[in-house]
Amino acid sequence: MVSLTGKSALVTGASSGIGAVVAEALAAAGARVGLVARREELLEKTLARCREHSPNSAMWVADLADLDGIASLAAAVEAEFGGVDVLVNNAAMPKRRRVQDMPPNENDDVMRLNYLSPVRLTLALLPGMIARGHGHVVAVGSVAARLGPPHEAAYGASKAALTAFWESMAVDLDGTGVRAHIVQPALVDTDLFSLPGNEPPLSDLSDALPPQEVAAAVLELIGNGRFERYVPDWFAEMASGKAADVEGFIAGVKEWTRDRLRAVDTGTS
Ligand SMILES: NC(=O)c1ccc[n+]([C@@H]2O[C@H](COP(=O)([O-])OP(=O)(O)OC[C@H]3O[C@@H](n4cnc5c(N)ncnc54)[C@H](OP(=O)(O)O)[C@@H]3O)[C@@H](O)[C@H]2O)c1
Incomplete structure (x- = not known):
């Protein structure tokens, strides 16, 4: 396992689910960890x-949807830790809503928290990493970034935007010593599926993986320097299958969605 002794890490959305487990895993690997979320x-x-x-770990209560507060949050963390070696942009909101039922401001809210906010935080912390000549900038994306999930247009678009930014950033940072990584989880067993303001999930949640699998993937990417990891990894084949036949993919997802809506309606999901 990768050793992060003497390093500092910042994890957003560390109050529950994947972020809480990632934070603990980074601390167990030796990092001093900073935690950010709203629920104190x-x-x-x-x-x-x-x-x-890691006894020197610390926390900051912040609403990351407040983009104007991000520069001062980053400055406070850098002042406390003397620099951040690993940033894990994990905080995000779900949005399960059919496009024709979506108020436009919902799309804005999702893009603000899931895309604009992690980019702001990353841009605030990158200069310090580049000056020190090392660092890891991790994003928690989603298979939704690559697979156009039904009834999740806003969420999928926010994760696709994040993925596109991360792909270009991985190239731009060549030679700086700072690496960009993105983990693309499928279904993970967290509170994401019970938050208000969403349709009931179409997916069968009995297939959900434990968040520990995502934490292991984050540490794996930091250790091996690779860019992207699907969790589970066979979703990479689905993404390349879709890229090879997008018409067939959309036809298949339409059929799956009709079946799932029937199952949810009749309570047989
Ligand atoms: N669960 C899945 O199946 C799945 C699949 C693919 C990708 N993901 C991704 O995994 C990441 C973590 O989600 P999760 O499944 O672990 O769900 P979760 O338990 O709901 O975690 C979301 C985290 O984000 C934080 N957060 C939400 N809004 C925030 C805000 N405005 N400001 C600061 N923090 C905020 C929450 O903390 P507070 O409420 O305390 O602020 C919480 O700690 C997300 O990026 C999600 O898109 C999840």
Whole structure:
């Protein structure tokens, strides 16, 4: 396993789900971890678990949808930690809503939190990483970035935008010592599927993976320097299959969606 002893890491959305487990895994690998989210009590619980491994870990309560607050958040973390070696942009919101039912401001909200905010935070912390000649900038994307999920246009678009930014950034950072990575999870067992303001999920949640699998993928990418990792990894084949036959892919997803809507309606999902 990769050793992060002497390094500092910042994880957004560390109060629950994938972010909480990633933060703990980074602390267990030796990093001093900074945690960000809105729910203070939950963040304190993650912090206590991180401090068992890494006593100097710290937390910042912040609403990352407030883009104007991000520069001062980044400055506060750099002042406390003396620089950030690993940034994991994990915080995001779901949006399960058919396009024809979506108020336009919902799309704006999703893009703000899931795309604009991690890019702002990354741009705020990159100069320090480049000046020090090393760093890892990780994004938690989604298979939705590559596979056009039904009833999730805004969410999928936000993750596709993040992925496109990360692909270009991985090239731009060549020679700086800073690497860009993105993990693309499929279904993971978290609170993402019970948040208000969303349609019921179409997917069968009994297939959901534990968040530990995503944390392992994040550490794997930091260790091997690669750009992208699907969780589970066979989703890479689905993405390349879609790229080879987008018409067939859309026809297949239409059929799957009709079947799933019937199953959700009749309670047989
Ligand atoms: N679960 C899945 O199946 C799945 C699949 C693919 C990708 N993902 C991605 O995995 C990441 C983590 O999601 P999760 O599944 O672990 O869901 P989750 O448990 O709902 O975690 C979301 C995290 O984001 C934080 N967050 C939300 N809005 C925020 C805001 N305005 N400001 C600051 N923090 C905010 C939440 O903390 P507070 O509410 O305390 O602020 C929470 O810690 C997301 O990027 C998601 O898109 C999840």
